Amino acid sequence: MTIRPLRRSDARAWRSARQQNAAWLIPWDATAPPGTSARPVSFTTLVRRLRRSARRGTTMPFAVEVEGRFAGQVTVNNIVRGSALFASVGYWIDRRFAGRGVMPRAVAMTIDHCLTTAGLHRVEIAIRPENSNSLRVVEKLEIAEVGFAPRYLHIDGAWRDHRIFAVTSEEAPYGLLRRLDVAEPHE
Template sequence: MPFESVLTDDVTDVTDVTLRELTKDDAVAIAHAYARNREHLAPWDPARPEEFYTEEWHKERLWAQVLENSTGRALHTVLEADGEIVGRLNLTDIVRGAFQNGHVGYWLDARFTGRGLMTRAIEALAAHARDELGLHRLQAATLPHNEASQAVLTRLRFERIGFAPRYLKIDGRWQDHVLFQRILHD
C-alpha cells in the first residue's frame, strides 16, 4: 500500500498538504517546484546543471526514484498542495540487516516555511519507517548554519551525534555537516 499522510496546516487557512509517495507522473510538477524555488534552495543543494530545472530532465530520471521505492531501497515522497508540489521528503540509503537505517533529506517551498509542515511530515515518515518499514534508526545531516533545519530535527527528538568535515558538495563546494540520528525503538 502506498504511503500517504495529510498534514493539516494549523497556522493558516491554506489547503491541507498531503505527503505521499512519488509517482512517475510527478515529473512536470517537480520540475516546476524546483524552478520556482531555485534561489531558495541554492544555498542548501548541490550545484545543479541548467537542464535540472526542465521537465525533460525529470521525465528522464524520475523513474529511478520510483523504482527505488518499489524495491524498498528508498522512500521518495512529495508534499503536495492543490495539485502543486511544495516540497520533498526522502528516506534514502535504506540498509537492512543489523543496521535497519535510512537517511532523511528534505526541502520545502519558500512559501510554506515556518508553518511546522516539515516537522509534521518527518514525524509521519518516522512513524511509517518504524511501524511499516521496520527501521530502527534514521540519520540526517545539515549544514552548520542551517539553524531552521536543525530546529526541525531537534523538535523531532533527533540527537546530534557528530560533525563531518567536508561531508557533501553543496552549492559548488565541499561543506561541513552536523550529523543527527533518531532511534525509533526506544
C-alpha cells in the same frame, strides 16, 4: 498536509516549485562531485532513478502536499537492511509553505513510517551547520545530535560539513508525530 509517493504526474508542480525557489534551494542542494555522473537533469529521469532505487528497497521518495498542492519532497535514502536497519532522510520545501510547520510534520510522518511499517531501527538526518531552517526541523522533533561529519556531502559545488542527527525506534516509541503534536498541539 499529506505525504505520498512521488509520481511522474508531479512533474509540472515539482518543476515549478524548483524554478520558483531556485535561489533559496541552491545553497542546500546536492551537486555532483567532479569526475562523477551528473545529477538527473529532468524530473522524469529523477523519478525513474528514484523508482528503480525504491524497487531495490534502498529509497522511498515522497511528495509533500498542503491542501492538495505540491509543497515539497521528503526522500528516504541509503536504506540498509541486515544488522543495521537504518536510513537517511533528506527534504526540501517550497518557500511559500516554509515556517508553517509543514516540514516538521512531513519529516515526522516519514520517520514514523520508517520506524514502524518499513521496520527500520535508526534514521539519520545530515544538516549543514548554517541551515537554520533545517536545524529548526530537528529541534521541533527533538531529534538528538549524534555527530559532526567534515566534508560529508557535495552541496552547492563543494564538499560541505554536516551536523548529524539520529533517532532510533527506542527513542520514539510513540512516534515523532505524536511527540510533535504534544509539543505543539495541532489546531
